[in-house]
Amino acid sequence: MKLFLGIDIGASGFKYGIGDTKNGLQCFDTIRLSEKSLQSFRSTFAQIFNRVKKWNVCGIGIGSPGTLSFPDGKIVGLNPNLRFWTNLNPAEIIPEDINLPVFVDNDANLMTLAESGLQDCELCVGITIGSGIGGGIVYQGSVFHGAHGFAAEIGHTIVYPEGELCACGKKGCVEAYSSVDGIRRRLQALNSPYAGMALPNLISLRNRISVVNKVIAQGEEAMIRAMANLCTILDPDILIFGGGAMDLSLYNIPTLEQGIKELLPEANAKHLKCVLARYGNRAGVMGGIQMCERMMTKE
Amino acid sequence: MKLFLGIDIGASGFKYGIGDTKNGLQCFDTIRLSEKSLQSFRSTFAQIFNRVKKWNVCGIGIGSPGTLSFPDGKIVGLNPNLRFWTNLNPAEIIPEDINLPVFVDNDANLMTLAESGLQDCELCVGITIGSGIGGGIVYQGSVFHGAHGFAAEIGHTIVYPEGELCACGKKGCVEAYSSVDGIRRRLQALNSPYAGMALPNLISLRNRISVVNKVIAQGEEAMIRAMANLCTILDPDILIFGGGAMDLSLYNIPTLEQGIKELLPEANAKHLKCVLARYGNRAGVMGGIQMCERMMTKE
Numbered sequence A, B: 001m002k003l004f005l006g007i008d009i010g011a012s013g014f015k016y017g018i019g020d021t022k023n024g025l026q027c028f029d030t031i032r033l034s035e036k037s038l039q040s041f042r043s044t045f046a047q048i049f050n051r052v053k054k055w056n057v058c059g060i061g062i063g064s065p066g067t068l069s070f071p072d073g074k075i076v077g078l079n080p081n082l083r084f085w086t087n088l089n090p091a092e093i094i095p096e097d098i099n100l101p102v103f104v105d106n107d108a109n110l111m112t113l114a115e116s117g118l119q120d121c122e123l124c125v126g127i128t129i130g131s132g133i134g135g136g137i138v139y140q141g142s143v144f145h146g147a148h149g150f151a152a153e154i155g156h157t158i159v160y161p162e163g164e165l166c167a168c169g170k171k172g173c174v175e176a177y178s179s180v181d182g183i184r185r186r187l188q189a190l191n192s193p194y195a196g197m198a199l200p201n202l203i204s205l206r207n208r209i210s211v212v213n214k215v216i217a218q219g220e221e222a223m224i225r226a227m228a229n230l231c232t233i234l235d236p237d238i239l240i241f242g243g244g245a246m247d248l249s250l251y252n253i254p255t256l257e258q259g260i261k262e263l264l265p266e267a268n269a270k271h272l273k274c275v276l277a278r279y280g281n282r283a284g285v286m287g288g289i290q291m292c293e294r295m296m297t298k299e
Helices: A038-052 A107-116 A174-178 A180-189 A199-204 A210-234 A253-262 A266-271 A280-298 B038-052 B107-116 B174-178 B180-189 B199-204 B210-234 B253-262 B266-271 B280-298
Strands: A003-009 A013-020 A024-032 A057-064 A102-106 A123-129 A133-139 A238-242 A273-276 B003-009 B013-020 B024-032 B057-064 B102-106 B123-129 B133-139 B238-242 B273-276
Touching: A003 A038, A003 A107, A003 A280, A013 A038, A013 A280, A024 A038, A024 A280, A057 A107, A057 A280, A102 A107, A102 A280, A107 A123, A107 A133, A107 A238, A107 A280, A123 A210, A133 A174, A174 A180, A174 A210, A180 A210, A210 A253, A210 B210, A238 A253, A253 A266, A253 A273, B003 B038, B003 B107, B003 B280, B013 B038, B013 B280, B024 B038, B024 B280, B057 B107, B057 B280, B102 B107, B102 B280, B107 B123, B107 B133, B107 B238, B107 B280, B123 B210, B133 B174, B174 B180, B174 B210, B180 B210, B210 B253, B238 B253, B253 B266, B253 B273
Parallel strands: A003 A057, A057 A102, A123 A238, A238 A273, B003 B057, B057 B102, B123 B238, B238 B273
Antiparallel strands: A003 A013, A013 A024, A123 A133, B003 B013, B013 B024, B123 B133
16 A cells, blocks of 8 residues: 655644545644744654654655745745745755655645545635635646646735735735634724634624624625635636634635625526535645645656 | 638627638638527528538637537527527537537637637636627636636626626626726716717727726726736736727736736736737637647547
């Protein structure tokens, strides 16, 4: 049995697992980072490899935050949560004496790849909702990268021209309304005492505190508008909503689906389905394994 | 030499031509429709076939307005300018005794296919600006249809939530601002005497009449916003603007390119190029020929 190592790089820790597409994960764990530095990234990777060396791994698939250019796999632009993590290929943290094929992709792309495998679909779009908004497109079983690797930057489509300022510097991006950080910033601007509350508590206040309800409802509406435009352009058969905030039911799937359909041309609306991601926090690792397996089977 | 017949179905007439990808068009002509009816469509097709029978045609590629479902090729939904032209496959107008392979696609998809062949690109998006707004996506040399054939309905992406009413019934679509009909409707709503003017004259007034300038500038701005969102989602390397209104320079290509880049994530903006379509009114016919040739070479 051929096994693959999947690694999901995050700002607070590395998730990893061993497995294959057919049998799923044989093991899964998270290692928290001691600090945010390239040195800590390297030693965390070494630690993972030490833990999994008893398995006969034949390839490594890495999911990374940030915008990756294709085909060279380099991270371009700024990673606001990981400022040192740019202008390099994530595979560079792997020690030179590890002679295994390595494949890298954006973490939201890999989440979408893994989740799409659980659905019957031709064209699938994945949306991760957490501190920011990530996106991935999987077409006929493969990640769609666009011309340079920058496709599916869904969080920075503009839903309200000249609207709220986004962390990216533009105004009116869906991320400024629908991400957890966006919701917090909007509550802060309203001097709401709830802005800094833990997310589960904040969500539970939605039914009782009108300002919380209003800001979350506006986040839901912005997400509906962003997704309606995306579906008008792409005509996917399924939208998969994941990420930490969706695990906590920040937005309601039937509300999203109905809202999106109301804004779509009739033909596009007819077949669309919205679902919740099913792999939870393991999606990135599973996607890394699947990417690696596919690339090595192709060769 | 293998030759193919391309037909571009329009509400006022059928354009047709004979040729192949390598050598281009050997002949090209337009037949105006005597009336808008299925019967007239059938007789126009028969007329074309009579004219071209001296050529040794080995396949037919048809471009049609409207939303075509894939893979069955049926037109779905309403065709506002051709109300009888729905719920059928365009190939049905071909007499039964013509035993040639027939392939159909949306006219804007075929325009994009033809124009993309003139560019060095991985992912190309074509936009036709006329009475409405059409769109097509060509990825690695093939039309990208989405999951059901409805991709690239660019005209109905919403740029201004709760904005101007569009002919489709929704509010704020780019078509309501940037299409020629949209511009006329907006001038009408302002009681402008220029609303009904022929398009070349209307465009020439832009520098002298402030209301005309304002409405056209708003159309350009809406187009910029729609394309910025599209590029954020798709990451194309080139946007090709065509259609009758662009042949008359309704919008300025450098203005569009600069405006779109200002609204894009840095990585996406870096490589983007906007160009004017080069086949003019022959793009649909040329795209039909190329589609047919490719499909028959694949088989």
